[in-house]
Amino acid sequence: MQTFILNGSDVATHSPMTAVVSAVEDAFAAYARDAVEMPAKSYVDVPTGDFRSMPAYVDADEWEAAGVKWVSVHPDNPGAHDLPTVLGVMIYSDPATGRPLAVMDGAELTMRRTGAAAAVATDHLAVTDATSMGLVGAGTQSYAQLEAVSTVRPIEEVVISDPDDDRVERFVDAFADRFEIRSGDVADAAACDVLSTVTPVEEPIVAAADVGDHTHVNAVGADAPGKRELGDGTIEAAKLVIDDHEQCTHSGEINVPWSEGLIDESDVYAELGEIVAGRREGRVAGDGVTVFDSTGLAIQDVATAHIVYEAARDDTPETFGFSS
Structure with missing residues (x-):
């Protein structure tokens, strides 16, 4: 028995974003049909961060896949150890036999599937002619957000906001040949057609008054109880879509207003899977601000791992390491 061993570069090479977005959309549709486990x-908490175990099985229309991601979040890694905040490994298995088909880098996988989920939400919730995108936070996830969202909307203008000038400069340099891109403050970014917030802040940094009248917001950064990026009134006034009720109310962007009783079930328009599956409409005439609360689901990891494995399997075997 042979198992692919795929590093971060391998994962990036074998996960074209258009294919990942399509697979993640398939996974959300399967979730709405109850065709997933x-x-x-x-969570396993340690003094410097935490570990998270995320298993899933997806039975999509044209493919099925299973796997588990063991991922860590250690906020001090970049400064203290010159390591990414998010590290992890994905074990991708054949659901029919249990055979481990691949072990692959989980950090790159997480980055790409998170961007893909935002793209799926953007495709269903943003105005169809969205040409501008704002990004609050210039870390690694901001790159995936722009790459993914630009596959579903004709993005031309990009505004990046981050207090770290070096990170902003690197981001601008990376995309200068593809977009009209500039740095700006949070209000500049929030006024764009599409906004993705990808920061580790615990207190809101995007004021409701800054968000454009028809902006679609991908709220990505909140990943623990008490964390939030959007100011009071933003969610309450928006058409709110979530990825998963349990995760979002526990540790997503809505966890604070939910725990404080400022919003309840009546404020949640739909889960994204319901919209993808056609059970609820996405953006309709008259919609203003829309918000997608993205906490990250294991089905997204499995869907992305499926794309990576299928592409790697078709490549030259000598390109990869194996275990037996």
């Missing part, structure tokens, strides 16, 4: 994400 996805136990709740489990």
Whole structure:
């Protein structure tokens, strides 16, 4: 028995974003049909961060896949150890036999599937002629957000906001040949047609008054109880779509207003899977601000791992390491 061993570069090479976005959309549709198995994400806290176990099985229309991601979030890694905040590994298995088909880098996988989920939400919730995108936060996820969203909307102008000038400069340099891109403050970014917030802040940094009248917001950064990026009134006034009720109310962007009783079930328009599956409409005439609360689901990891494995399997075997 042979198992692919795929590093971060391999994952990036074998996960074209258009294919990942399509697979993640398939996974959300399967979720709405109850064609997935996805136990709740489990957390193991340690003094410097936490570990998360994320298993899932997806039975999509044209493919099925299973796997588990063991991922860590250690906020001090970049400064203290010159390591990414998010590290992890994905074990991708054949659901028919249990055979481990691949072990692959989980950090690159996480980055790409998170961007893809935002793209799926953007495709269903943003105005169809969206040409501008704002990004609050210039870390690694901002790159995936722009790459993914630009596959579903004709993005031309990009505004990046981050207090770290070096990170902003690197981001601008990376995309200068593809977009009209500039740095700006949070209000500049929030006024764009599409806004993705990808920061680790615990207190809101995007004021409701800054968000454009028809902006679609991908709220990505909140990943623990008490964390939020959007100011009071933003969610309450928006058409709110979430990826998963349990995760979002526990640790997503809505966890604070939910726990404080400022919003409840009546404020949640739909889960994204319901819209993808056609059970609820996405953006309709008259919609203003829309918000997608993205906490990250194991089905997204499995869908992305499926794309990576299929592409790697078709490549030259000598390109990769194997275990037996």
